[in-house]
Amino acid sequence: METMQPHSGRAPKIAVLPSSPTRLAKAKPAPLRKAPAPSPAATLLDVPIRKGSMDPLSALTFTPHPSRFWALAVFALLSGLQGMVWFTFSPVVHETQRTFPNVTGDDLDLLDSWNGICYIPMSFLVIWMLTRPRGLQKVVRLGAVLMLSGTLVKCLALAAPQAGWSVYCLYAGQIFNGLLAPCVVAPPSLLSAIWFPHSESTRATAVGVLSNNLGNALAYLLGPAVVKTFGFSSWFFGQLFLAVVAMLSVMWFPVRPPTPPSAAATAITAAVDDDSIVQMACDRASSHHSKVSVTPMTEAKLDIRRLARHSSFRLLCYTYAWSSGGFVAWTSLWDLIMSQTPHTHFSDTFVGLMSFASTLSYIVGGVVAAQVVDRYMSKRQKLVLVVSCAVSLAFTALFSLSVPSVFGARPLIYFGDSYHKAWLVVVATLVGFPNGSAAPVFYEFAAQLTFPASEGSSASALSLFENIGSLVLYQGVAKFCGPLTVNLVYTLGMALCVAMLLKVKEQYRRDEMDMEIAKSESMASDAPIYSPLKLFQSDEALDFESYSYHPPQRSLLPSERTPLLSAP
Numbered sequence: 001m002e003t004m005q006p007h008s009g010r011a012p013k014i015a016v017l018p019s020s021p022t023r024l025a026k027a028k029p030a031p032l033r034k035a036p037a038p039s040p041a042a043t044l045l046d047v048p049i050r051k052g053s054m055d056p057l058s059a060l061t062f063t064p065h066p067s068r069f070w071a072l073a074v075f076a077l078l079s080g081l082q083g084m085v086w087f088t089f090s091p092v093v094h095e096t097q098r099t100f101p102n103v104t105g106d107d108l109d110l111l112d113s114w115n116g117i118c119y120i121p122m123s124f125l126v127i128w129m130l131t132r133p134r135g136l137q138k139v140v141r142l143g144a145v146l147m148l149s150g151t152l153v154k155c156l157a158l159a160a161p162q163a164g165w166s167v168y169c170l171y172a173g174q175i176f177n178g179l180l181a182p183c184v185v186a187p188p189s190l191l192s193a194i195w196f197p198h199s200e201s202t203r204a205t206a207v208g209v210l211s212n213n214l215g216n217a218l219a220y221l222l223g224p225a226v227v228k229t230f231g232f233s234s235w236f237f238g239q240l241f242l243a244v245v246a247m248l249s250v251m252w253f254p255v256r257p258p259t260p261p262s263a264a265a266t267a268i269t270a271a272v273d274d275d276s277i278v279q280m281a282c283d284r285a286s287s288h289h290s291k292v293s294v295t296p297m298t299e300a301k302l303d304i305r306r307l308a309r310h311s312s313f314r315l316l317c318y319t320y321a322w323s324s325g326g327f328v329a330w331t332s333l334w335d336l337i338m339s340q341t342p343h344t345h346f347s348d349t350f351v352g353l354m355s356f357a358s359t360l361s362y363i364v365g366g367v368v369a370a371q372v373v374d375r376y377m378s379k380r381q382k383l384v385l386v387v388s389c390a391v392s393l394a395f396t397a398l399f400s401l402s403v404p405s406v407f408g409a410r411p412l413i414y415f416g417d418s419y420h421k422a423w424l425v426v427v428a429t430l431v432g433f434p435n436g437s438a439a440p441v442f443y444e445f446a447a448q449l450t451f452p453a454s455e456g457s458s459a460s461a462l463s464l465f466e467n468i469g470s471l472v473l474y475q476g477v478a479k480f481c482g483p484l485t486v487n488l489v490y491t492l493g494m495a496l497c498v499a500m501l502l503k504v505k506e507q508y509r510r511d512e513m514d515m516e517i518a519k520s521e522s523m524a525s526d527a528p529i530y531s532p533l534k535l536f537q538s539d540e541a542l543d544f545e546s547y548s549y550h551p552p553q554r555s556l557l558p559s560e561r562t563p564l565l566s567a568p
Contacts, residue, residue: 063259063261064195064200064259064261065258065261067254067257068204068257068261070252070254071191071195072192072195072204072207074140074250074253075140075191075208075211076207077211077242077245077249078143078144078147078246078249079208079212079215080212081147081243082212082215083213083214083215084216084218084219084239085147085150085215085219086112086115086174086178086181086215086216086219087112087216087223088111088219088223088236088239090112091223092223092227092235095227096108096232099233100157101162102167103167107170110171111170114177114178115174115181116178116467118175118178118179119464120464120468122179122181122182122183123182125182126139126182126183126186126456127186127303127457129142130456130457130460131303131454131457134255135456136187136194136456137255139186140253141250143180143183143184143250144247144249144250145247146179146180148240148243150173150176150177151239151243153173153176154169154170155240156169157170158236185209185212185459185460185466186456188204188208188459189444189447189455189456189459191204191205191208192204193262196261197261197262198262200374202378203367203374205444206366206370206439209439209443210363210366210439210440213362213363213366213436214359216359217360220352220355220356220359303453303457304461307453307457313446313449313450313461315500315501315503316462316504318465319385319500319501320442320462322493322494323389323392323494324438324439324466325468325471325473326469326490326493327490328466328470329469329470329471329472329473329478330486331358332355332474333473333483334351334355337483337486337487338404339483354424357428357429358429358432359432362433362435362439363436364436365433365437366436366440368437369384369436369437369438370441372384373444379508381441381448381506382501382504382506384438384441385438385445386498386501388434388438389501391434392431392438393494395427396431396490397491398413399424399427399428400488400490405487405488406485406487442462443458443462446459446461448508448509448511449504449509450509451510452510473489473490
């Protein structure tokens with residue numbers, strides 16, 4: 001096998017072996033050493049690097065850039081706004097029906113359900129987009145367009161609220177918002193991996209994930225206040241104003257940071273820019289008729305197949321479907337559950353207070369857990385998930401015994417009319433905290449578990465299962481088994497979640513790669529030559545359970561070093 005020698009006066013080139021031996025130049029320079037056997041997963045790269053360097057990553061400085069906070073703030077604004085628009089009508093049901101006389105109770109239920117209905121088909125498009133060049137930026141901008149379109153269409157309904165077509169305008173607005181949901185639920189872990197170092201990644205993911213829940217809570221807090229003070233139309237126009245602000249903000253949403261914060265970010269952003277290493281690999285692999293077909297669609301399909309074959313990730317998805325999706329559906333059924341109490345009347349305002357307290361506690365729990373994981377338990381994320389779900393199981397059982405259930409209309413734990421309402425608010429707050437503490441850790445742990453699969457793909461799969469779990473409890477259990485059965489089913493489901501988490505195999509592949517890079521750089525000139533870049537792999541290389549990074553064991557002598565870069 002012949003290798004290319006660096007030209008005088010120019011930066012040396014790196015060649016990664018293709019599937020079959022390929023001549024890289026017409027000239028026949030004397031080979032410096034024999035190359036190892038080509039890997040079936042390898043592809044061909046031709047990347048200039050710093051003169052005198054054998055590893056392209058040695059030319060990079062892993063420094064977090066201050067613009068990461070702007071990128072996170074823009075994304076959090078869009079995500080929070082989506083959560084608030086989702087619950088446009090639930091906090092102001094009576095005002096909605098007074099403003100739009102043709103809106104029925106079934107219409108209100110459907111308006112809130114469009115988010116879950118539209119999420120499932122849209123999530124596959126988002127997975128594909130996130131694997132394309134500049135995918136994160138395109139997804140965020142698409143989300144801003146959908147948000148602006150949805151709020152604008154709903155404002156058009158105010159032109160003739162008495163007309164029958166105004167209801168369809170409300171439907172269209174909520175459908176646009178439902179299509180936006182995957183654009184803000186799937187990317188948080190990918191955004192944190194590209195923009196933030198590992199010491200901040202869990203907190204960044206928490207902000208991206210929990211901002212949507214914050215929008216839900218603000219809808220219940222701001223909706224009634226705005227409608228009561230300024231009128232119903234102000235509620236719609238206020239959302240339109242925020243959508244315009246979000247649209248203007250994403251115009252300055254960067255593709256990637258000026259300097260990568262970590263080695264993993266370097267591997268990920270290789271597919272972010274059209275002029276990146278991976279794009280050149282696609283062109284070169286196609287021109288040489290490589291066995292590996294490298295296209296964004298192929299990469300998306302490979303990610304889906306990898307995730308589907310990963311047994312630990314499947315268990316993680318099943319757990320998150322119930323602990324998060326089931327939790328959202330369960331809390332939304334509290335008004336129906338509380339209405340089964342014959343001797344005590346719980347008003348809509350009180351049930352709204354319980355939901356707000358639980359959601360606020362959910363957000364606080366996520367922020368606290370992210371801080372703890374980043375600083376002290378970055379390699380104990382499975383333990384955090386197990387403890388969070390176990391505590392959630394205990395508080396869920398406590399709540400179920402404090403409200404009407406299959407054991408009787410009268411709660412088994414009852415403190416009298418004077419204190420029971422306060423007790424319910426306290427228990428609702430306790431229930432939200434452990435569920436929120438697990439939410440961002442699920443996304444980070446999934447990204448670590450399935451690396452080098454795209455963080456966007458793993459997050460999209462998690463959020464897809466979250467919506468499926470929500471629909472199962474809300475449309476399945478509640479409809480066919482009755483509201484009194486919901487508490488028992490959800491509690492038993494949380495016990496099953498704890499058992500499934502114990503079976504998950506704990507791995508931190510993304511951190512392992514960064515440690516190998518740091519070890520290689522610390523060895524200075526005698527560092528082994530290998531590539532941490534995410535290479536496109538064939539079907540034979542899809543076994544994630546046994547995947548790990550193994551750089552060469554022996555350092556090369558100075559006379560043996562060549563500009564040859566082999567796959568790990």
